[in-house]
Amino acid sequence: MHKTKTARRRPLRLMLAQGLLLTAVASSVAQSTSVLNRSWSGQAQCTINVQGSGYSEHEVHTWNLSGGAPTVKGAMHIFAGTWSVTGQGSYQRSQGNQTSLVQWVMNASLSNAPIAIFVRASDGRMVIKSWHAQLRSPGGVTGTQQITVNGVPQTPGKINLEAFEWQFPASDSAIRSGDTIQFSGSRTAAIHGSVGPMQPGGSQGTEQCSWHFGS
Numbered sequence: 130m131h132k133t134k135t136a137r138r139r140p141l142r143l144m145l146a147q148g149l150l151l152t153a154v155a156s157s158v159a160q161s162t163s164v165l166n167r168s169w170s171g172q173a174q175c176t177i178n179v180q181g182s183g184y185s186e187h188e189v190h191t192w193n194l195s196g197g198a199p200t201v202k203g204a205m206h207i208f209a210g211t212w213s214v215t216g217q218g219s220y221q222r223s224q225g226n227q228t229s230l231v232q233w234v235m236n237a238s239l240s241n242a243p244i245a246i247f248v249r250a251s252d253g254r255m256v257i258k259s260w261h262a263q264l265r266s267p268g269g270v271t272g273t274q275q276i277t278v279n280g281v282p283q284t285p286g287k288i289n290l291e292a293f294e295w296q297f298p299a300s301d302s303a304i305r306s307g308d309t310i311q312f313s314g315s316r317t318a319a320i321h322g323s324v325g326p327m328q329p330g331g332s333q334g335t336e337q338c339s340w341h342f343g344s
Contacts, residue, residue, distance in 0.1 A: 164310050164344050165206040165246055165255075168196040171312070171342030175295050177216075179324050181332030186325030188216035188235060190295040194244055194342060205245045207260050212242035212294055214269070220327050226279045233272025233326060237292040239264050246342075249301065257312050257342060259297035266292045270326055290326050298338040315339040 172193050179186040191213050199206035216235035221228070245260035269292025276283045304311045320334040 164308075165199065165248070166201075167344045168198065169208055169246065169342055169344050170194050170196045171340070173298050173338065173340035173342070175298060175336055175338040177295060177320070177324060177334060177336050179218075179320075179328060179332050179334035181329045183221040184219070184325075184327075184329050184332055186216070186218035186328065186334075188214055188295070188325070190214045192242060192244065192297055199246075204247045204250070205260070206247060207243050207245050209240075210242040210244040211238065211240050212264055213238040214266075214292055214294070218325050220329070222329075228277045229274060230277075231272060231274045231288065231327060233270050233288060233290075235270050235292050237266035237269030239266060239294075242294075244297070254301045255303040255310065255312075256299065256301045257303075257340075258299035263296075264294035288326075295336070298340050300340060309344065311341065311343040313341045 172191060174192075175190045177186070177188040177190070193211045193213075194208050195211075197209055199208050201207070214235055214237050217233065218235075219230070219232045221230045223229075241261065242264060243260040244257060246255065246257045248255050268289055270288070270290040272288045274286045274288055276286075298314075298316065300312050300314055302312065302314055304313060315338060317335065317337045320336050324332075324334055
């Protein structure tokens, strides 16, 4: 009889504890959601460097929030943002009696780069992330290709390529100070795969990102 009563009490205590936890999370979500209705501003920036055989690429991607009320879609508070990129690179290779030198600059800016901030219902943490597909800017990469055959330079050719947006550095590490909430942080990581124009296999790259957004 005693064992039966004990077995019945444990689920009740567990249910009470879970109820208190859910209440606390719901309260945190409600308080944080009110902050999202304010104007948010700030910037995130990622610097990309890639080195390979005869290859060098440098890019700086920047995202900006300049304030203004959000558009609300369910739990998502979507803020108007912009993306821009600048950079330069070069690639030199030789094959037989022919040498090719390609040099380019990257310069693009787009205003259709919305950023979403929301409260994750599962744990009450605030998250900031991109709210758009990868952006691309036709003609954002321009440059020249100089081919030399048997030591004789040929007429340079022009290159005109798309510039692609780097991945926005999403974060769920909001810092609360009184009535103010901020996202601040940084990261450094190795990157793999093709990043820049005409990148040869075996190239190595790194990204260095930092961000600071506040309400």
